[in-house]
Structures are given as C-alpha cells and as structure tokens.
Amino acid sequence: MCEEEKRNKERARDKAYRAANRERRREQNRAWYAANRERMRELRRAWKVANPERARAQQVAYRARNLERVRARLRAWKVANPERARAQQVAYRLNHRDEISRRRKIADSHVRATLGDRYVRQLVGDVPPEVLEVKRQLVKLKREIRKAKQNENHE
Secondary structure (H helix, E strand, C coil): CCHHHHHHHHHHHHHHHHHHCHHHHHHHHHHHHHHCHHHHHHHHHHHHHHCHHHHHHHHHHHHHHCHHHHHHHHHHHHHHCHHHHHHHHHHHHHHCHHHHHHHHHHHHHHHHHHCCHHHHHHHHCCCCHHHHHHHHHHHHHHHHHHHHHHHHHHC
8 A cells, every 4th residue: 555545544434533533632622721821822822823824814704703791891891891991082182183073074974965963953952752843844945946956047
C-alpha cells in the first residue's frame, strides 16, 4: 500500500470517527475551552491587535447578522449602567456636534416637507389632533397656491 492510499484510509477513518462521536467531541471541546478560557481570550485579543481590519470586518458582519440581539444587549446595558450610558452620550454629542447638527437639519427638512406632527405643532401650538389635521391641509393648500403663482410668474 502506498503513502497516498494510507493517507486516504486514515482520513476516511477519522471522518467516520468524527461523525460517530460528534457530541462527545463537542463536550470535550467545551470542557477544554472552559479550562483554557483566559488563554483563549489573550490569544483572541492578540489576534485582534495584529489584524485590526479583519477583526473590524468580523465585528461588522456579526452585527449585521445579529442586529436584534446586539440592540437588546445594548438596551440592557444602558438600563444596568445609566450613568455610564449618559456619560457616553454626552461625550459623543460633544465630539460630533457638527454631524448631529447636519443630521438634525436633514430630519427637520423632511418633517417640514411631509408636514409631520412636530412641524404642524410648531405652527399652531398644542392643540387636538383634529385641529392639527385641518392646519396640515391648510398648509398644503397654501403651498399649492404659492407653487401655482410661481409657475404663472415664470411663464
């Protein structure tokens, strides 16, 4: 029997063993990981430092695959650590003031264009929903009139 046949025979035997003992091997791996948890954390940390781009790509992919789980964990952390969450929020707002302002302007222009409740309430104050709807229709009508006048002037 040549080396290649021996290797193939050994591979087939190993494959059959792994298939027959899948749960046993999983338990062995779990026990080994539990016994070597700190060592594995250090190795993982070192790998992340050595491969920042790949580590970041893995992190982004995980977040995309498990978005609801990540969000739930973040909500739970915020409830458990309100002071730290607030401190992070304050620091973010201080460091990203321009970005927040830009996004706020975009959101406000969208609310204004779609005549959202927030915008209509700014126009008339705190009133019942029926009055808000009437004011919304009035603003739509005024916008249509203004557009028609502009079209007449340009012709």
